[in-house]
Amino acid sequence: DAKTTQPPSMDCAEGRAANLPCNHSTISGNEYVYWYRQIHSQGPQYIIHGLKNNETNEMASLIITEDRKSSTLILPHATLRDTAVYYCIVRRSNYQLIWGAGTKLIIKP
Amino acid sequence: SAVISQKPSRDICQRGTSLTIQCQVDSQVTMMFWYRQQPGQSLTLIATANQGSEATYESGFVIDKFPISRPNLTFSTLTVSNMSPEDSSIYLCSVRREGEKLFFGSGTQLSVL
Numbered sequence: 001d002a003k004t005t006q007p008p009s010m011d012c013a014e015g016r017a018a019n020l021p022c023n024h025s026t027i028s029g030n031e032y033v034y035w036y037r038q039i040h041s042q043g044p045q046y047i048i049h050g051l052k053n054n055e056t057n058e059m060a061s062l063i064i065t066e067d068r069k070s071s072t073l074i075l076p077h078a079t080l081r082d083t084a085v086y087y088c089i090v091r092r093s094n095y096q097l098i099w100g101a102g103t104k105l106i107i108k109p
Numbered sequence: 110s111a112v113i114s115q116k117p118s119r120d121i122c123q124r125g126t127s128l129t130i131q132c133q134v135d136s137q138v139t140m141m142f143w144y145r146q147q148p149g150q151s152l153t154l155i156a157t158a159n160q161g162s163e164a165t166y167e168s169g170f171v172i173d174k175f176p177i178s179r180p181n182l183t184f185s186t187l188t189v190s191n192m193s194p195e196d197s198s199i200y201l202c203s204v205r206r207e208g209e210k211l212f213f214g215s216g217t218q219l220s221v222l
Contacts, residue, residue: 036213041216041218042215043115043213043214043215044152044201044213045213046210046212046213049210049211091211094154095142095154095157096153096154097144097151097152097154098151099151099152100151
């Protein structure tokens with residue numbers, strides 16, 4: 001089974017890029033990588049997802065290595081409101097989600 | 110994004126009773142899912158809610174315990190039946206939209222005494 005590994009916590013200065021790594025070395029070829037974040041007791045907030053190619057949207061960029069064994073979520077200009085727990089997830093073909101333990105990202109002024 | 114309204118947001122229930130959780134989406138979606146997040150654990154897929162037919166349950170989950178309705182493309186309910194303390198969890202509905210994007214409701218925090 002695919003699983004994901006993330007650092008438990010990271011700090012980032014406000015205005016700088018936050019780079020959150022994730023290892024998913026056992027990912028299968030048809031399994032997607034998703035990133036979500038949770039703030040307090042709210043539901044998971046979708047950030048971005050990808051299969052093989054790098055992706056960018058209005059919130060973030062997702063860099064997936066060529067072998068797909070790891071990925072990096074990039075928040076280009078972190079703000080205080082980006083303080084949250086970020087989850088790297090592998091989505092199986094039946095929509096079962098394999099969640100990591102999450103990275104607590106703290107943005108400091 | 111998708112606006113997903115989930116009710117109730119939390120409840121405290123007695124052992125042996127049942128609770129129905131509602132999930133309303135702001136537009137029609139083909140795929141809706143129900144997940145459970147037990148304390149300290151990651152989300153586990155309970156079932157895929159199919160419009161007009163029986164839900165598709167994952168291993169370890171059965172219809173008698175978690176009956177699901179999906180009367181149309183914007184609404185679904187999950188019932189947790191004959192509850193025990195082990196059912197204390199956060200229950201989340203999710204929808205697939207805009208290709209492969211998955212959006213979640215705010216969740217229902219259930220405590221069973």
